[in-house]
Amino acid sequence: MSRKLYYFELNGLAESIRYMLHYSGLTFEDIRYDAKSWPIKEVKDSLPYGVLPVYEEGGRRLNQSIAIARYIASQTNLLPSDPWEQAVLDAAVLNINDFRLKVRAFIMETDKVKKEQMKAELLTETVDFYLSRIENELKANNGFFGGKLTWADFYFIGIIETTNVFIGIEIEKTYPTIVSLFNIIRSLPGVKEYIAARKPYVDNTIQ
């Protein structure tokens, strides 16, 4: 089956999906646009909501990174079968997404003074609010959100990595269980080789 993932030359919302595909040995075309050339009108106009990532499989298209990641998980061993266990992971991913939206508000802010204030608030409050809760959740569940490796772990580490690119520090470093999960994901077969071969990502936000 032909699979295509469309995104930018960024980790952002796509890297956890790429990790899962590489880990699961599902071959795919990793199509990347240069964020600096975006929007490319004919591409943007062809997308359901004008935004990336979009995943294509056998001619069918899906948008929304969380929907794509969960679908990939359903095709592998990264999604439990029990509905409550699935729901706990959905909630974990959506909690992480709330954190991501706060980071995104900082990235998108163009007023320099406000941006500095937002960065300070992120570093003194927001990061710890979320990461301390996640640290406890992981610790209580054998180091994973669902007691064993699932798509929520991939999604989380993908968001941590892209946040670090934009904030310029390793936000996870004082949370040992998160650091451990970070290292587990990055050492997985498929993921490890992919990381070794990829180019480093940089913050190319237009300031």
Add this chain to the structure above:
Amino acid sequence: MSRKLYYFELNGLAESIRYMLHYSGLTFEDIRYDAKSWPIKEVKDSLPYGVLPVYEEGGRRLNQSIAIARYIASQTNLLPSDPWEQAVLDAAVLNINDFRLKVRAFIMETDKVKKEQMKAELLTETVDFYLSRIENELKANNGFFGGKLTWADFYFIGIIETTNVFIGIEIEKTYPTIVSLFNIIRSLPGVKEYIAARKPYVDNTIQ
């Protein structure tokens, strides 16, 4: 099994969950706090991320409205079994959630001038951007997101209803397929009786 839904005396993020529970005949305690008295410290401190809604079932708790709604759907006939069909609904719900976040930014804005600008942008651009796409998606799928009634339809109508309370107009009125879905949901057995019995919701944002 004991079920409890904790939220405010608002439609907001909980009404679609309430609708699904009533429609499916799943009994639950509908626990509502007065938004004006929020935060109630001992309640807020007991919540996973300090926010509502939270759903409780047999002593287990779940946060995040989308995770809760999807879980309820999995316990009823409101979630298809095919993973791709599920993913299409996940994407629909997350697209609707993007729209909700834009409405929320308007609701939360405290600067009066900026708030007026945001309302104008919502009414002249954002509403049509999302609702025209959703209108087409519904039209192409027998009037529902997934070709027949699912949790995505409930979620969508819940967001439309709460948006209307805060914006003060019926944003769906020029989209006939959305109006039709709106009427279908509100006429469902269980939902109809619940709507007839509930108090009207009002915008109690502190301006």
